[in-house]
Amino acid sequence: MNSDIPVSCNRDCGGGCPLIAHVDNGKISEITDNPLRHPSLSGCIRGFRAMDTTYAEDRIRTPLLRKGERGSGTFTPVSWKTALDIAADHLEKARNTGGPESVLSLSGSGSCRGAVHNTTVLGNRLFTLYGATVTHGSYSCQALGFTTPYMYGTRTTGFDPETLEQSRLILLWGADIASLRFGTGFEYYIKRARKRGVPVIVIDPRKTRTARTLGTEWIPINPGSDRTFMAAILYTLVREDLADQDYLLRFTSGFEELKQYILGRADGIPKTPAWASPFCGIDEETITGLARRYGTTKPAALLPGFSIQRTLNGEDTSRYAVALQAATGNIGIPGGSSGGQFWLGLPVPSFPKIPVPQRTSGTSIPVYLWAEEVLKKKIKVIYNIGTNMVNQGSNIARNIQAFNQADFVCTHDFFLTPSARYSDLVLPVTTFLERNDVVFPSENYLYYSSKTVEPLYEARNDYDILKDLAELLGLGEQFTEGRSSDEWIDHLSKQSAVEDMEEFMRTGIFDGGNHTRVAFDAYITDPGANPLATPSGRIELTSAAFTEAGFNTVPEASANAPPEQYPLRLVTPHCRYRVNSQNSNLPWFKRMWNDVLEISYEDAGALNIEDGQTVLVESPDGKMRVPVSMTRDIFPGTVSFHQGSWFNTVDNIPSVNAVTSTVPSMPSHGSRTHTVFVRIEV
Secondary structure (H helix, E strand, O other), X not given: OEEEEEEXXXXXXXXXXXXXXXXXXXXXXXXXXOOOOOOOOOOOHHHHOOHXXXXXXXXXOOOEEEOOOOOOOOEEEOOHHXXXXXXXXXXXXXXXXXXXXXXXXXXXXXXXXXXXXXXXXXXXHHHHHHOOEEEEOOOOOHHXXXXXXXXXXOOOOOEOHHHHHXXXXXXXXXXXXXXXXXXXXXXXXXXXXXXXXXXXXXXXXXXXXXXXXXXXXXXXXXXXXXXXXXXXXXXXXXXXXXXXXXXXXXXXXXXXXXXXXXXOOOOOOOOOHHHXXXXXXXXXXXXXXXXXXXXXXXXXXXXXXXXXXXXXXXXXXXXXXXXXXXXXXXXXXXXXXXXXXXXXXXXXXXXXXXXXXXXXXXXEEEHHHXXXXXXXXXXXXXXXEOOOHHHHOOOHHHHHHHHHHOOEEEEEEOOOOHHHHOOOEEEEEOOHHHOOEEEOOOOOEEEEEOOOOOOOOOOEOHHHHHHHHHHXXXXXXXXXXXXXXXXXXXXXXXXXXXXXXXXXXXXXXXXXXXXOOEOOHHHHHOOOXXXXXXXXOOEEOOOHHHHHXXXXXXXXXXXXXXXXXXXXXXXXXXXXXXXXXXOOOOHHHHHHOOOOEEEEHHHHHXXXXXXXXXXXXXXOOEEEEEEEEEEOOEOOOEEEOXXXXXXXXXXXXXXXXXXXXXXXXXXXXXXXXXXXXXXXXX
């Protein structure tokens, strides 16, 4: 029997696309685009090959109990009853001896787009009821997410990509749209803009796929100096009377203080293009030329990638991106942007997620510091759902040390990832193709993702595992409220914008209708009637609230220079074929991708390195041995190694987090994985 079933990737990807799984005789034979989709909503190879995860030879088939030393990968199969009894016993012991807060819930983004099957939400639901320590914040965009509410009073700062049809200039600042798919529509509409002659300027240390396929110009830049470049552009806008003074006076507060800093009247250092050039590695003429084009072309959309805030002082970079869009009058208008988060930056049609109860006990820690918190010896049990945190958290050596110090570690996963290998108990879970859910994309849609096949082997839904565990802990009724996962979907649908659930399930697509939304358009149209939720009711470029939160009063413009002993800047971009570390073990991925250290011909020559040679990369926090690939598509002084590869000491497979740091950017406690200074030895 053959059937075509609507599905959507419930993973931490920028798309979340409407797809169709073609099932022949009970097995998925192919995944393709949903023919009912808008042309801008096409999927990619990660979704088209999703069944390779479901049918993978090395998929975990039964609960596994550690037999050898942690990290050895030696396990013995056990029954589900035994596995759940073991997990519950360790959780009860921790609660009785160290209190519930001695358990750390590392529920992460393995499945993060679903209304019910959402690993972060499900983990927080159970372990909030339990009273455990949970995490807050984001590895991806903590500095941006922390900063934006101080400027706008909200994190809802995006726009629908269709509004780029009205843009006359697009700045992709550290945003590799073509690889990371910040919502499927952005690549589609930027490509259309380029075809009609709109300048698309890519600012990035690497000549990314975006620079090659979407950009009309590439401006290479030293990593971590983006705010310096932005400050020099702002200086030119002010000095050449290109800033929109009427707009700034009407809609913003704090610009005058920022202006005094930019002009050097506050610290004696004018932030001129000449001053910025050595920091950025960009000549004065390029800085001045871009500022003039930007100041005289409207509407202009500045799209900041998460990479530019994943640095030390990433908070200040986020502030400058907003300041530039404010100074050019491009916030709240079609074809412009807020300068803030544009991916997932607007609400999708109403459909609630399974709720997380209000916390009444326990603690919450910044996710970037999870290993450091464990190493303080207050955490006894780590319960790890939907994360590969040993591999993906900064400083792998510290992460291994943290897992090894815990009395007990339980992990839910499809495979024996590095995190699973350092666990005591590993529980096999379903893929999104083996369960029903409603999936939230980046655009104004909802997608229904149907179960295409029954769960393989002994895999179970995360929800069902936690339901049984909750019952053993005496929290069953509170966790389930008497509902199965499918009953939760039905219950939530009655509170949603979806009126015909059967039709939604049949087509897989619910259209929110309006695809030309722009954040803050109501405020710009009538600021008196629609003030922002900031103290002034305006866009706040500087304020007392910044200072009270630990920020500099005005955003710092200087970049961090490499120390003499670690002269190269390392960046850690995402791979277009992986979802963070997912797919690293799959044969199709290995055929398409090799993890190598990208280095410029100039730097390779200075170090007497040959193409393909294996070198030692060392930072103050660790080292790794990697093969190099010489390229003209990276700025000299910068090297690049894509994040996500699973480290394996036996086969000498490196992961870039061997050399990253757990010292966060402050005050957000944000990631700084693009502020990594290294040296290379042959």
